Amino acid sequence: MLDATLKAQLKAYLEKIQQPVELVASLDESAKAREMQALLEDIAALSDSVTYVRQDDDKRRPSFMIRRKGTDIGVRFAGVPMGHEFTSLVLALLQVGGHPAKLSQDVIEQIRALDGDFVFETYFSLTCQNCPEVVQALNLMSVINPRIRHVAIEGGAFQAEVTERNILSVPAIFMNGEAFGQGRMSVEQILAKLDTGSTARAAEKISAKDPFDVLVVGGGPAGAGAAIYAARKGIRTGIAAERFGGQVLDTMAIENFISVQHTEGPKLAAQLEAHVGDYDVDVMNLQRAEALIPARQEGGLHELRLAGGATLKARTIILSTGARWRQMNVPGEDDYRNKGVTYCPHCDGPLFKGKRVAVIGGGNSGVEAAIDLAGVVAHVTLIEFAADLRADAVLQRKLASLPNVKVITSALTTEVKGDGERVTALSYKDRNHDTVHEIELEGIFVQIGLVPNTEWLKDTVALTNRGEIEVDYRGETSRPGIFAAGDCTTTPYKQIIIAMGEGAKASLSAFDYLIRLPTEETVAVAA
Known part of the structure; x- marks a missing residue:
């Protein structure tokens, strides 16, 4: 064996x-x-x-x-x-x-x-x-x-x-x-x-903490990079993360992380957490940020309010809240989530063995999902909104070679249907002919990209119309003393290695900001 x-x-x-x-x-x-x-x-x-x-x-x-x-x-x-x-x-x-x-x-x-x-x-x-x-x-x-x-x-x-x-x-x-x-x-x-009663006890304990020099919000690659670089400067550093590891936890194979030929998301997340643990970083996991109140004057304390009722204060903030799977936002999607509508082909694919499914999205993620599922399920229908698939050519060639896959382009998903217990069909509109069609199936795998976790920051820092935090080349936001890094920002190319670098850069910028404050407001920096 x-x-x-x-x-x-x-x-x-x-x-x-x-x-x-x-x-x-x-x-x-x-x-x-x-x-x-x-x-x-x-x-x-x-x-x-x-x-x-x-x-x-x-x-x-x-x-x-x-x-x-x-x-x-x-x-x-x-x-x-x-x-x-x-x-x-x-x-x-x-x-x-x-x-x-x-x-x-x-x-x-x-x-x-x-x-x-x-x-x-x-x-x-x-x-x-x-x-x-x-x-x-x-x-x-x-x-x-x-x-x-x-x-x-x-x-x-x-x-x-x-x-x-x-x-x-x-x-x-x-x-x-x-x-x-x-x-x-x-x-x-x-x-x-x-x-x-544990939430209330944790909130009381967190609220009693002294102000941080650097408080990182989010525990993905960008947040981990920011925390490590801040802690190495000898300043008081904390992380408040909804789940340490972030989107990396949902990633299967990682083969483009320079110097590491292959790893998997959960393994990398564990290594990030262990590396952060090597430094004097106060990690507050399972803490979802709810509101940010910027300091009234430069050099003052920013206030971060958490969903559990706790409040933290810090001289600088680094926002690295990442992103989450984008939803279709069509009738029936919420009703049948985990009842046939899913976002992880690696996790849930085996549950649909021998069944008919659809994959929504024609980018790399969607085409890779369709290829993986084709080896398990009876039939895959890939639905793409645009006129052509956006995946790499090598993936498209592989997809085209599979006999149990059908590709439909110029299609807008309009509704998820079910019997009250599970998914039974999907409706889509042919954008070329303005006709509506229905596909009988048992599963729908949504792979249409990411949306930044920034709704709670509206009217606090400048955001784009897509919800991304606007940052400059130093990772600075529109508010003094507040920085941002990773997939939640306007930095292009949402990649793990880029997020780590951007986190480190934002941390160095925060440190530079701190040491340039007026003397009476400057943080104590270790020699």
Whole structure:
């Protein structure tokens, strides 16, 4: 099941197990069950601290429990956790085996203090880059607090459940049989939903912080670059981020990051967070900015208000709030989001195996999505508003070679239709003949670009008619002491490497601004 290289790597990890664990399998006669048995036997053979036993004591088959021997502490996987979930499997083995959790003591105590019995079920796909964070978060919580139970379910192996529960987007999280959450969620986000008083406590703690010399708003590549460059100057630096990593977390393959031939978004985001953590930066994650009140006079304090009720103050602000997927804004889109309308072909594509789908958008993202989906679904219809596709020629040639793809250009999507439970059709208008057509399908993948996260800044700093923050060559906005960087700005070419550079530049500009303030208002700069 595992090749020699992977076995050697796994063997080294398993040496970190501090308490013996059991792999308790519930199998049937399927090919998946044989694959699972081979995987579990391979793992058990690599460590004296791991034993394999078949008990067939769970209703979901094939599945297996990773259990700390002699206890009720454990987690369950239904299906074979390979692909993106192999890391989740390795971490579960270590954590059930007593390896310390990489969480702050405050968060660990908050998990332990949860009052109630919680049974979580997470449906994932092996190609979903967002699913591991949810699986790993709930696995870890169940190890810390025995009143929490979690089973991670591979949707492709349990299609009947996926259909019964109308799951058309992953990760899909259920708690005690009821829908709990959809999409990427961290330990802190899950805790915030379970512990309703945590938001108020966090707001009080944040509001008590002293003013920052540089406060970065947003934790993507631009924000991380800005924070690192500011902290290296020895000035008081903070980051307030709705989710650290930003849009990078939703990116699959990254092959144009200079000096790194290949990486994936979640991996890069983790590396950004670790790099920021090497410096004295106050990171306030899961904090959505709601309003910015500029200083009344140059050199004064700017005020940032957060959605949770907290307020932060800073001498300079760097706005790096990034962008999000653009929506079609047609009737039915909101009604059927995660019920057939989705924005991530890598995550949700496997859920549409053998079905008919549409991809909206003829740029690189849309054409790449259509190519990927063509290998999974029965048929793909790609719909592009313009008269021609905008994707690179090499991608268009590949798309044209696929027999189960149809391309429709000069088409305006007008409505998403459904039966109340899931998508059943899409309507579009032929812009050449002004006629309306309907396509019967089960899924719609929207790939029409990005929109900047700047609505909350209206009437605060100058924005373009597209919502981008207007910046000059130094990253300065229309307000003194307020800078901006990354995909939320007018800087062209929305690329990760450009965002990082722009973040660093904005930070250097902020530092230059600070040291040129009148002496009595100048920040204390470390020698």
